[in-house]
Amino acid sequence: MADRSPRLLILGAHPDDADYAAGGLAAFYRRAGHVVHMVSMTNGDAGHHLTFGPDLARRRLGEANAAAAVIGATYEILDLHDGELLPTIENRRRVIALIRVFMPDLVLTHRPNDYHPDHRYTSQLLQDAAYMVTVPAIVPDVPHLAANPVVAYLPDDFTRPYPFEPTVAIDVGPVFDQIVSMLHCHASQFYEWLPRGLKCANTGRRWMM
Numbered sequence: 001m002a003d004r005s006p007r008l009l010i011l012g013a014h015p016d017d018a019d020y021a022a023g024g025l026a027a028f029y030r031r032a033g034h035v036v037h038m039v040s041m042t043n044g045d046a047g048h049h050l051t052f053g054p055d056l057a058r059r060r061l062g063e064a065n066a067a068a069a070v071i072g073a074t075y076e077i078l079d080l081h082d083g084e085l086l087p088t089i090e091n092r093r094r095v096i097a098l099i100r101v102f103m104p105d106l107v108l109t110h111r112p113n114d115y116h117p118d119h120r121y122t123s124q125l126l127q128d129a130a131y132m133v134t135v136p137a138i139v140p141d142v143p144h145l146a147a148n149p150v151v152a153y154l155p156d157d158f159t160r161p162y163p164f165e166p167t168v169a170i171d172v173g174p175v176f177d178q179i180v181s182m183l184h185c186h187a188s189q190f191y192e193w194l195p196r197g198l199k200c201a202n203t204g205r206r207w208m209m
């Protein structure tokens with residue numbers, strides 16, 4: 001649609017993936033007055049070494065909302081368990097519905113060859129939903145889209161079976177402070193859980209979770 005602001009949907013597996021991987025683009029979108037919606041397919045209730053379950057999910061919801069507020073975006077967290085996401089029909093319907101409701105022009109998600117099963121299945125769910133968002137008979141209670149949004153991958157460091165090759169790259173220097181401010185909101189991750197992972201293992205992914 002030409003008569004409305006561009007709309008960016010970033011579909012991550014966990015409540016910090018979207019802003020970690022695309023916070024710069026999100027900040028640029030908001031700076032231009034566009035609309036940004038960040039989604040986590042899971043509630044993040046396993047992403048800590050000292051606490052887990054509903055208490056951690058609530059904490060991470062608060063962190064995500066605070067991060068979104070930094071740039072004036074919105075964050076939606078599905079109430080699905082961290083580490084247990086599966087590409088079920090039910091979850092595919094969820095993704096179809098949220099894409100239809102938000103009506104994005106651009107959707108970003110993980111690549112399907114990621115180390116984390118939640119990342120892989122988030123990618124699979126989006127791939128499975130991408131065409132179906134235009135099919136009226138699928139999830140008929142949510143109006144279908146007339147056309148598909150553009151779907152693209154978030155960057156990562158994985159090299160097998162093939163490395164990430166950017167087709168679009170932007171200089172996020174002008175919004176770097178906003179990126180840092182967003183990540184600062186995820187205290188449970190960037191100051192507690194992820195630094196511990198750095199000391200424990202080299203996952204090939206540096207510190208993304």
Ligand SMILES: [Zn+2]
Nearest residue numbers: 013014017209
């Ligand atoms: Zn993640």
